[in-house]
Structure formats: structure tokens, C-alpha cells
Amino acid sequence: MRGDAASQFSREYAVPQVELSSVSKQYGNGRAILDSLTLSIAKGEFVSLVGPSGCGKSTILKLVSGLSPTTAGEIHVDGMSPENARETMSFIFQEATLLPWRTVRQNVGLGLELERVPRERRHAKVNSLLDLVGLSHVGEAYPRELSGGMKMRVSIARALATGPRLLLMDEPFAALDEISRDRLNEELLRLREEQKWTVIFVTHSVAEAVFLSTRIVVLASDPGRIHADVAVDLAYPRTAELRASPAYEQKVIEISRLLRDARSLAESGA
């Protein structure tokens, strides 16, 4: 299904990498979580989803990854159904979700192991990834011996091991202190320069969203829908200095205002 020329063509040029058309979601017979949401994300975009708690951000990632089925509407990733496109994606969760009984090295190699990649290729890949995230010196350590930031790096290395083209990140740095978070943000952008994935990134931090993204989608809740869809036209590569620039601050203020609107919309019951 993946190899033929026609679908290759359509995937690269015509079809957006991720497309949600009129997607609705309801858990069981509960209230509507998402209502007729349409969103398309092109190859190479870094899209952040921000919105009030409970508006359905995590749900969107679960739908895109096929971990949870849609109630109505369609989702295509690379022109395929989410289940079929899984090997092109990696999911990074809020907690590092490492397997505590595996060493750092074994954790990073987990995805490759599950996909039955031969041992030598796996080792080589794991080594280069540990280098990439600066954890070569703790390869044999167990997760409980690591700091929160290091665990998150392991989690990122593990996600990158299978060579994804789409990263789904659900508040990956929320549990970290601000300094580690800023550092990891910068590292993430540096890695993206090399690897060019598409990213859907959920966060509660507007500053983080602005720093990272090419585009920010502000969601309103009950039911979840798009309140604003804003391009972030700040040039890459973005470095720590960007955080002091007026253009950046301007953007943070703009998005914060939109987020406040979205929130008050929800509270007034509209």
C-alpha cells in the first residue's frame, strides 16, 4: 500500500499530511467532546494546540494516532487511516512513560524491538540517538536514577528511534521546571532542523507554543472546536535570544488574549 508511485505522489504534493474533516467525538453516550472539527496540517508544520483544560486536546491526538475511534468524520494521515499510518508516527506523553525495568538503552530501543529490527541495527540506532539527546553516559542506568528532564530526553529518543515523520506530543514538558523546559524546547527545535518532522504539540504554555510553532490553533471547549488559527511568522532557527524580542512578546500577548476569549466563551456557555 505504501510503495506505489501514485499514492507517493498524492502524499507528497496534494494531500496534507494530517487531515481531520468534520470530526466529532463522544465517549460512550456522554456529551460531545469534539464537534465537527476540521483541521489540516501540511508536511513540516509545527502546530501547537492550546485551549482550556478538558477542551479535547489530548483527544485530538488520540484520534490522529488511532488509539481512539472517531464518532463521526474522517481522519487521514499521509492519505491513510490512522491505524495504517501508525508506523509513520510517534507519540510522546506528558509523563516520560519509561519501562522502569529497562535500562535507558533498552527503553530507547523499545520501539525498534517491537518492530523486530535486528539487534545490530538496533544497537547502532540507539547509540546515535543517545548521542543526539546527550545521554550516552547514562545508557545503562535505570529510569528511577534519572531526573525528570533526563527521562523526557529518553522518551524523545525512544520516539525518534523508529524514524517518525509525524510527532504527536501531549504536554511533554509540563512536569518540568522552567529552565529544563526552555532547554528542551531549544533542543527540540535543533533536532527538527535535522529531521524535519511534522509536529502536533499540546501545551498549556503560550510562551512555549509561540517559541516552537509555525502555527497555533486555539481551541474553545464544550464542545471542542477551533476558536482561532494563527500563523507564527518568526524565522527559524529560533534560539534562546528570541524570547527577549518584541515580535515574540507581541505574539505571546496576542495568543494569550485569544485563549482568554476562548475560555470566557466557555464560561458564558456560548
Next chain:
Amino acid sequence: MKQKIFVFLNAIGIFAALLLLWQLVIWLGHVPPFMLPSPWRVFRVIAERFSSLAESFEITATAATFGLLGSIVVGVAIALIFAQSRWVRRMFYPYTLLLQTVPIVAIAPLILMWVGAGWGAVTLIAFIICLAPIIANTTQGLISVDENLIHLFLMHNASRGQLLLKLRLRHAVPSLFVGIRISAGIAVIGAITGELFAGSTSVGRGGLGYSIIYALQQLQTDYLFALIVAATVLGFLFYFVVSFFEWYFLHKWHESARTPEVE
């Protein structure tokens, strides 16, 4: 180091004080030896009849070991079935509770009737009494896997077998050990209880439980005490062996096996 020696001396001191208290009760209360033998007499009978004591010890230890090992194998297998679906658990879980609540002394005579006296019946009783904690704890471990970890595996298109072997079973190991630790204690109790009923096919020779009954009938109270000491030692032995395996398998990664930095 100094502290360790101090703790050790303390323990010895308390032990000596208890022995002294025991001796005092005999002296002051004029208790006859067939009611309560002196500590010294108990020591002597342990030395004198060491070989028969060791034989009983070995018989009971063997039954308890096989009962425990059997319950681990069968218990994990049942837990694996229980972990498959909530529906299966609802249907059959109550019966494990039954297994746990039925007093073993009540069903021991039945087992004796069905399989006949001897080591088979004793091992079976130890096995039955060990089973419930293994099933309950292992099932809990198998089903309490973090949802995100399952999602992680699904994202890599993990097979059912990979999910079971690389995630659920590994995750259940600490819980399995909780079960084994509980069962190790009661395995010894189960075997001795079994022997009280079904201990031996030849008069005068059998496990600790059988010998306790025999010593009681013969009014060999000092030997009875020696048997109690042996039973206690066996219980401790089981506990230490299980603790060792638990440490061996878990100390590298599991929180419970981490040496605490603050007490």
C-alpha cells in the same frame, strides 16, 4: 559498623532475657518439665535427636516447597486467564475468594479421604492454601498497567504476545512477589496443618506436623518444643529465600527494593 554491632548485641540481649524469663517462670512457678521444659532441656533434645528432627524438617520443607512452587505456576496461569477480560474476572474471581476464606482445617479431612494420607495430601493442602494470594496479586499486577504504556506499545503495532510478555508480565513481577511472600509464610503453616491430619503412612516417622502430634501423645514435651523451634526456623528460612529472590529480581529497578536514604 558500630551501629550494626550495637543492634546485634541488642538482639542477643533480648533473646537472653526471654530465655531467662522462661527459666524464671519454671523456677518460681514450680512447673513440671512435662508441662514446660526448661530452655536447657530443649537445647539438649535438639542436639540429641538432631537427625530425626532434620528428617521431619526436610519432609515438611519439601511439601511446603512443592506446594508453593505449584501454586506459583498454577496461580500465574490462572491470573493470565483472569487478565484477559473483565468478564472472565467477574465470573470466576469470587471463587478465588472462596479458596481464601474456606478454613483449610475444615477441608483437610476431605482431601485426606480423596487422595489418602502421605506427602501427596500434605503438598496438596499447602498448594491450596498458597493459591489465592498468588492469583489475586498477580492478576492485580497484570491489569494495573498504565494506559499510556499500553498506548505506547499499540503505537508500535505490538502483538498480543509482545504486550503480554514485554509489558504485562514484567509489570506484574513485583505484585507476584507480594503474593509469593504472603504464600511462603502460609505454605509452611499449610504443610504443618496438613501433616496434623495426613502426615504419615508409617508410625513414628513424618514431617513436623505429624511429629508434633506424635510427641504430644507420648508426652515428650521437650521434643515438642524442639519441633516448634524447627517449624519456626523453617518459616524464617522460607521468608529469607523468597526475600533473596525478590531482591535479586527487583533491586536494580524497583522502588520497593531501593535502600531508603531517610528512615
